[in-house]
Amino acid sequence: MKHIDEWRSSTLACRYAQAVAQITTRPWSIMEICGGQTHSIVRYGIDRMLPSGVTLLHGPGCPVCVTPAGVIDAAIAMASRPGITFCSYGDMVRVPGERGSLLSASAHGADLRIVYSPLDALAIARKEPERNVVFLAIGFETTAPATAMAVLQAKREGIVNFFLLVSHVLVPPAIDAILSDPESRVQGFLAAGHVCTITGYAAYEVIARRHHVPIVVTGFEPVDLLQGVYLCIRQLESGSAMVENQYSRVVPREGNRGAQEAVAKVFVVQSQQWRGMGEIPASGLGLAPAYAQYDALARFGGRAIPPEHSGVCISAELLRGRKRPAQCPAFGTRCTPEHPLGATMVSSEGVCAAYYRYRRSEPTPADDKAGAAV
Amino acid sequence: MNKPFDFSPACPAPVACQEVVELGHGGGGRLTHRLIDEIFRPAFASGPDDFTHDGAMLDLGGEGARLAFTTDSYVVQPLFFPGGDIGSLAVNGTVNDLAMCGAEPLCLSVALVIEEGLPIDDLHRIVESMRGAAASAGVRIVTGDTKVVERGRGDGLYVNTSGVGRIRARAAVRPQSVMCGDVVIVSGDVGRHGIAVMAVREGLGFESEIASDCAPLAQPVLSLIEAGVDTHCLRDLTRGGLATALIEIAETADAGIELDEAAIPVSDAVRGACEILGLDPFYVANEGRFVAFVPAAQAETALACLRRFDEGAALIGRVDGRARTRGVRLNTIGGARELDMLSGEQ
């Protein structure tokens, strides 16, 4: 398949791995914040192709993983109400809230439909006007434009039985939060290429300057990732801290204007809870007043989303790149994909799920057991 | 320098308690196996090898009295899909399970649970399709049963087929017969059926039609046996796909299997569909495909036999000799990685 196969070339990947080894003179820690990148790295063994001094940290890049448990619980409550058809991306339905998941709610009779696009949920609302259709709108900036368009179409057509439970999150505030943490070991970033397709990367230039950290906008196939790592290390070795664009075949510096405008019209930026990380100001999206009629929480929710509280799951440490799944006492024993204790094990892009699926039976490297990765 | 944010590490720890049967239990992965191990095997099995292969192999004593016996139910939606329907699927599925025991399929029973309101025309079409499939596979449908349930309680139609066959393989065809050094051969490209079914459900189109691979396997299997190939183990690929079948065999046989990702045949349409749906083609359902474990020395003969039926037959891996590598490992870009059973549906 064009624009995929050439970026999965084993030969090219190996050449980049060698190039990285040739320019690396010191240990470096680089974080990526994109569930797709995490998955690709672990699935293809990209991290194992790099010299041992280079550590790839997995940040809070999976929107499924960072959706607050309170939102899941609100979703389950809504889905369980008669008259409501609840639509969700497939990845979300097995994520545990306080008491079960959307999937277990559906086993108990909730009308749950898995969709690939917010437009699918809107189509259901059109086809079944007697049902109230609620869509769980999660995702980073990559997905917010899709949600926005569904709202704009609903408004234009006067559809009244369509609602959104919104939990969209923004990446730059999370990067800022991670880098502002005095215990952070992150020295360089790979920025999520698909997020930047929409937003552009001007906001990352501010972060790079503020924290003196190189940031490389990167795709998520194996050759993309290895190129991204190469460019990041090239900067680290020379002490530079700029934004570079490895994913230039897709990402323009200004991003996608039309998508940005749609999002700015439908949403407002607000404070947001990140599961495993707590509340980060100005890091989420809520419906703008002009579109308040589509807010499922206002219509069906009742209570505000309660703040997070801690448990045995160490997602917090994982999402900040301070620990690896193998260091969690529950990993692979009490916490498995069949009995997940946290979202990072449930989501197909979650870091624990990736390690469980692809690396579980391998001996744990010494640095994974010894403590923080760097 | 910004002031650091106040992090409150958080993650509730619910315990997933399964007091009801979930859809995942039917997916062919870990949950299904848990159901078999915890509920069915304790109740029904009389020996450790029971319920470990596609059919039961019975020795009734006397000359030519080794029989294979199998049963399957079909609950597929939609009832009609590119390349087949629930009827042809049911006939071929049971014929194939018998073939996987190294048996020549002889006869089938058919039990139908019909939902009130199913158009008689649809029933006609499906029954005609079963007649055609049975004729192609050389089996007779000799007995059956019909029930009708109220509207809303049946998804249109559920089909159960059971089958009996005469075992023709010289030695027992089952995972326990797999040997170190055996090669793994797949009879054609993988993932077609699951994608064909999903395509209808999800409104996907095709540049060129992607038919399901629903087809009878008795002839390719018998051709291997007639050519003198020692079919140590045969397994048709159904729900759970290629990966699940091989993982099951590896676990039952206590063997290590090594696969080459680049050697596993996947059609362009299946690859495209998997990319956009976020699926792994190695776990997508198949009908009309099987894997064969044969001695390395017979690999060429086996491939020649199978390529007469499907050019896509390919050698995809081998059984590793070292005991500590039990399971299935896939050779890919950054090295080898372990393939795991999916927990429920993909």
Place this chain on the structure above:
Amino acid sequence: MCLAVPGRLLDIDGDDALARQGRVAFGGIVKQANLAYVPEARPGDYVLVHAGFAIAVIDEREAARTLDFLATAGGSLEAGS
């Protein structure tokens, strides 16, 4: 969820700003995508599709250039320095 997949735009249906759609081919399978965010896309272009929307047109020249990056910009590395 980050899943954005490249495909070839086959045709465009309509010109409504919000609901403009096109059929996109992904290695042999064809799916509709909303084209509202890629007004410049033309049949034959490769687009990146996410959650039912085309979000970018792939720049073929940039793709080729990036793929050749090591060979061109990194020439001295190839020589085994």
